[in-house]
Amino acid sequence: MAGSMEIGMKVISFCHYLQGPACCQYLADMGADVIKIEPLKGAFERHWSGGNSWVTDVSAFSLAVNRNKRSIAIDVKSEEGLAIARDLIADADVLVENYRPGVLDRLGLGYEAVREINPAIIYASASGLGATGPAAKRPGQDLLMQARSGLIAATGGGEDGPSVVGAAVVDQHGGSLLAMGILGAYVRRLQTGEGARVESSLFAAAIDLQVEALTKYYAAPDRANRVKRGRNCGSWYHDAPYGLYTLTDARIVLSMNDAGKLAEALDSDDLRALRSIDRYAERDRYAAVMADILAKRSFFQVESVFNEHGVWFERVQSYEDLLEDPQAKHMGVFGEIDINGKTATLINHPLRYDGETPAMRRMPLYPGTDSRDIMTELGMSAERQDALIRMGVIGQAEPAELHHG
Structure with missing residues (x-):
């Protein structure tokens, strides 16, 4: 079916915040029937949205990670x-x-209890620092794991000191890893009929994000001193000028580039004089010269010559720039949805299947949006459903019942 996948998987989600919901959204986008079981008043992400980012009474946080699911x-x-x-x-x-x-x-829904109900179940758990070990009970949250994993120290590391990553990259990566693990277990289940226990953690996800950097770091001589670098150098293990530079009217990044190409593109005798130096050992020296040259030029002045000479570079874009990026538009990165008369911009599934991005089939705007449909599928009569709702066992929240701020 164009714009959708069908993987024949039924998923029960007891997830909140970001890591778990992101995992289930990937699966739902690929065609899994994801049923989100949430408290009567809704999961955490329905009641908090950083930056006061609400669309009418719906949290943008919830919109970001609950596409194509059903809610009871x-x-x-x-x-x-x-x-x-x-x-x-x-x-x-x-x-x-x-x-x-x-x-x-404690609710009677742990792994062993669930296996008694469904011996072939794939039971996937995502935690902060793992289920066991000396730190298992510590709070597990994206920023905390950025710090513990060394990501903040490595992202900064220059003259300005450590720097926090500007998005919840650990949570999102943790969600994608968990989805990958579930799909692997599902393939085995289809082949053997056996279930599996899949476990992920934010701590492991934060470390996995840095697999290249960490492997190189532990193999490097004098490694403790390698991370230190000047403000323009974006990585501790790349040759200069790899990093961030300020122009008169913009900022750009330079990736891995040939020193000769750079010298000719900028027609700089200073850079020509540095072509033969070790641009790793003397990365701060080279980057400082590059920074001084670029500080006097506009983006218009460097764009054409860099493109002409095959220099790897990009302008540093804001989120507003990204929204208008012609390549992002071509790829269909963004989608829109009407929320009670207001338009919300969403980020579509990142992959294509047979040339198509999976379609948005539904969005559970409120907790219990699909409660009646799901109870009907379980064989419950309308009278039984009404009774359960009256008793407060099942919720079917109306928009007015959700509040924020």
């Missing part, structure tokens, strides 16, 4: 609610959860 709101602490959750699990291929280690065990 259940009080799983009640006997009746727990029974409904178990019925859903019994017919599922995958259970995904990213609560603190032990939370689902």
Whole structure:
């Protein structure tokens, strides 16, 4: 089907925040039937959205990570609610959860308990620092793992000191890794009928993000001093001028480039004199000369000569620039959805299948949007559904019931 995939997978999601929901969104985009089980008042991401970024009464955080899922709101602490959750699990291929280690065990939905319900289940857990070990109970959050993994120190490392990455890259990478692990386990399940326990963590994801840098670091001589570098050098292990530079009207980055090409493109005798130096050992020296040359030129002046000489560079774009980027438009990076009369801009699935980006089939704007449909699929009568909603076992939240700010 154009614009969609069908992978024949039913996923029960006990996920909130970013890592777990992102994982399940990747699976939902690929055609999995993802049923999000959330509290009666909704998962965390429905009630918080950094930057006060709401579209009417809907959190942009929730919009970012819950595409193509269905939502049922259940009080799983009640006997009746727990029974409904178990019925859903019994017919599922995958259970995904990213609560603190032990939370689902206390609810009677831990791995061993779920295997008794569904022996072939793929039980996927995402945590902050793993389920066991001396730090397992510490808070696990993107920024904390950026710090613990060395990512902040390596991202800065120059004259201005360490620098935080400007997005929740660890959470997002953790979600994609967990989705990859689930798909691998699902392939094995199709071949053998066996379930699996899949475990991921933000800590491991933060380290995996740096696999190249860390492997090179531990192999490098005098490694502790290698990370130190000048403000323009973007990486501790690349030759200059790899890094960030300021022009009169813009900022650019220079990637890996031939010294001769750079000298000729900028028609600089100073750069010609440095063509034969070791641009790693003397990276700060070379980068400082480059910075001084570029500081006197505009983007218009360097763009054409860099393109002519095959120099690898890009302008540093803002998010506003990105929205108008012609390549982003060509690739269909952005999508739009109407939310109660207002337009929200979303980021589409990052891959294409047979030349098409998976379509957005649905968006559960409120907790329990699909509660009745899901209960009907379980064989419940309308009268039983009404009773469960009246009892507060099942939620079907109306927009007015959600508040923020």
